[in-house]
Amino acid sequence: MKVNRSIEEINEKIKTGKAVVFTAEEIIEVVEEKGLERAAAEVDVVTTGTFGPMCSSGVFLNVGHPTPRMKLNDAYLNSVPAYAGIAAVDLYLGATALPPSDPANRNYPGDFIYGGGHVIEDLVAGKAIRLEATAYGTDCYPLKKIDTSFRLAEINEATLFNPRNAYQNYNVAVNLGPKTIYTYMGVLKMNMGNANYSSAGQLSPLFNDPLLKTIGLGTRIFLGGGIGYVSWHGTQHNPSAARAENDTPLQPAATLALVGDLKQMEPRWLRGLSFLGYGATLQVGVGVPIPILNEEMMAYCAVRDEDLQAPVVDYNRAYPYKEGGELVRVSYAELKSGSITLKGQKVPTASLSSYAGAREIAAGLKEWIEAGRFTLTVPSAPLPSVEAGIKLNALPQRDPEDREVK
Amino acid sequence: MIKQKIVLRFPPHLVEKPTIYHLIKDYDLMVNILRADINPKKEGRLMMELSGSETNYQRALEWLRELGLHIMGLEQQIIWRAERCTHCGACTVICPTEALAFNRPEMTVSFDEYKCVVCELCLRACPARAMETLVDNANSK
Numbered sequence: 001m002k003v004n005r006s007i008e009e010i011n012e013k014i015k016t017g018k019a020v021v022f023t024a025e026e027i028i029e030v031v032e033e034k035g036l037e038r039a040a041a042e043v044d045v046v047t048t049g050t051f052g053p054m055c056s057s058g059v060f061l062n063v064g065h066p067t068p069r070m071k072l073n074d075a076y077l078n079s080v081p082a083y084a085g086i087a088a089v090d091l092y093l094g095a096t097a098l099p100p101s102d103p104a105n106r107n108y109p110g111d112f113i114y115g116g117g118h119v120i121e122d123l124v125a126g127k128a129i130r131l132e133a134t135a136y137g138t139d140c141y142p143l144k145k146i147d148t149s150f151r152l153a154e155i156n157e158a159t160l161f162n163p164r165n166a167y168q169n170y171n172v173a174v175n176l177g178p179k180t181i182y183t184y185m186g187v188l189k190m191n192m193g194n195a196n197y198s199s200a201g202q203l204s205p206l207f208n209d210p211l212l213k214t215i216g217l218g219t220r221i222f223l224g225g226g227i228g229y230v231s232w233h234g235t236q237h238n239p240s241a242a243r244a245e246n247d248t249p250l251q252p253a254a255t256l257a258l259v260g261d262l263k264q265m266e267p268r269w270l271r272g273l274s275f276l277g278y279g280a281t282l283q284v285g286v287g288v289p290i291p292i293l294n295e296e297m298m299a300y301c302a303v304r305d306e307d308l309q310a311p312v313v314d315y316n317r318a319y320p321y322k323e324g325g326e327l328v329r330v331s332y333a334e335l336k337s338g339s340i341t342l343k344g345q346k347v348p349t350a351s352l353s354s355y356a357g358a359r360e361i362a363a364g365l366k367e368w369i370e371a372g373r374f375t376l377t378v379p380s381a382p383l384p385s386v387e388a389g390i391k392l393n394a395l396p397q398r399d400p401e402d403r404e405v406k
Numbered sequence: 407m408i409k410q411k412i413v414l415r416f417p418p419h420l421v422e423k424p425t426i427y428h429l430i431k432d433y434d435l436m437v438n439i440l441r442a443d444i445n446p447k448k449e450g451r452l453m454m455e456l457s458g459s460e461t462n463y464q465r466a467l468e469w470l471r472e473l474g475l476h477i478m479g480l481e482q483q484i485i486w487r488a489e490r491c492t493h494c495g496a497c498t499v500i501c502p503t504e505a506l507a508f509n510r511p512e513m514t515v516s517f518d519e520y521k522c523v524v525c526e527l528c529l530r531a532c533p534a535r536a537m538e539t540l541v542d543n544a545n546s547k
Contacts, residue, residue: 051492053533111530186496187531194499271492273533283492283534338508348499352533355513356493 001294003040010044010291011375019044021369023362024203024290024301031302040298045369045376048205049222049287049361052198052353053273055184056164056235057282058094059120059262062156063131065089070143075133077119084133088141092161093119095282105277109182115280118272120160123152124224125267158262160224160270164234166286168206168254169241169310172197172330172349174342177316182277186352188315195312195340195347200358201305201332205288206254208301210247211386212239214291216379221258222287222365225269227374228260230288233383238392247300250309250329254383258286269361285357287365291376305332312342409457411440413483413524415476416450425452425470433466434458440480440523453480453524481519483539484526490536491515500531 013019027046031039071088079099082091097116104110128149137144173185174195186196219230234255241253269285311326318324330340335349368374397405429435435458442452493515498508505521528537
């Protein structure tokens with residue numbers, strides 16, 4: 001390879017305002033026009049973006065001590081339960097948590113109008129959050145009950161910590177059954193009435209660095225409108241998924257765990273969502289810069305929707321009951337066209353992640369870099385990739401005597 | 407000839423009156439009922455398309471107003487809160503009339519209130535809950 005650029009060199013250019021940056025959408029034309037070698041020689045960074053529902057998200061809070069002090073045991077934020085099984089006034093609020101009073105699917109399909117994701121959105125928006133908590137009381141933490149309110153600026157820490165974000169590819173969900181179903185992939189009408197997907201495709205972070213050659217532990221990113229970092233590989237990380245010749249996965253594959261200070265984020269990019277019949281969650285805006293270290297990274301970033309394939313899966317039987325696999329594979333170009341053809345039938349498509357949002361994030365990150373406000377990081381350690389040989393496990397199902405249940 | 411989609415709001419004391427009968431019989435209008443419901447407060451809502459001669463149509467509306475009914479255009483029933491919309495597109499495959507449409511290559515959602523038939527499926531299918539109705543009725547929660 002003729003181009004061999006270091007992250008340090010890129011950062012020098014960013015600091016002097018000379019870095020050449022394109023979004024992962026813009027770069028496609030640049031590479032088509034200039035060719036791989038020239039584009040790699042001229043471009044320093046490609047920015048990516050995604051803005052989709054990401055259930056494995058949440059926030060660690062330290063709300064500070066009341067007087068007298070208290071060890072929170074059972075805690076609710078705007079009636080949504082927060083996990084208090086850590087230090088005294090530390091809490092973790094998950095995006096899918098629901099108030100105990102929510103009827104959930106007892107009133108099928110449930111509305112899930114307000115959950116953890118909505119509390120996070122309200123918190124970031126600076127709204128007052130009601131904290132109701134009880135405790136058993138100790139000699140050092142005597143207070144047993146509190147009902148108060150606080151705003152984000154008034155508490156010590158609020159750290160967004162998302163154990164699984166930015167899925168590298170995802171299923172396209174259809175319903176082969178005879179009635180409407182309500183899933184985390186949205187409302188799916190009977191007999192393949194619609195096909196829902198959830199990826200920004202060519203703009204999606206992990207589609208532009210498919211083997212995680214530049215994204216690693218400590219990579220600085222756009223997270224929720226502020227700055228965040230890659231803190232680990234995400235849960236259910238499966239880099240071993242089948243891959244195409246361009247190294248992009250043909251199934252859901254790699255994931256990222258992300259962390260960042262909630263206090264510098266924006267409600268615009270952290271949105272509480274209600275999935276009918278499924279639950280509450282959080283829509284998270286993520287943008288990752290890809291350093292163009294060489295021609296290989298340039299080729300990865302030039303990937304187009306036509307070259308990215310997603311599996312179509314039946315969410316009536318195949319997904320929930322693990323009966324059978326994918327029906328067919330379709331490209332993101334087909335998905336984004338508005339319809340796909342399945343079993344000779346024209347099926348309208350819709351996305352759950354916002355491509356317009358992904359575009360805006362990639363463009364915003366590009367602006368930050370061009371303005372010298374955002375520099376790139378050298379990862380402190382790589383994330384496990386294909387060579388790690390990770391295999392996804394299913395939960396063992398055993399009786400109380402530890403015998404396998406068939 | 408005139409053809410209009412309207413919504414009538416019935417106060418509780420008028421809910422049981424045979425209003426449609428008179429629209430047909432006395433004003434010679436063609437009535438196509440799109441939807442009707444009565445809420446727990448016994449207020450009624452009737453969405454329909456009326457067609458007939460301009461004079462009869464205007465006389466009929468006057469009569470309805472005199473009765474004490476509230477008349478609104480159908481397009482005023484469902485509100486798209488653009489600032490809540492994240493432009494994902496999930497609603498566009500649920501909307502039966504393409505009132506909610508996905509624009510390419512912008513990849514944004516738009517709402518054409520004149521195509522809306524107030525089926526209200528979008529209210530709950532939108533994960534960001536960007537669609538709203540101002541009407542308190544039996545079918546929305």
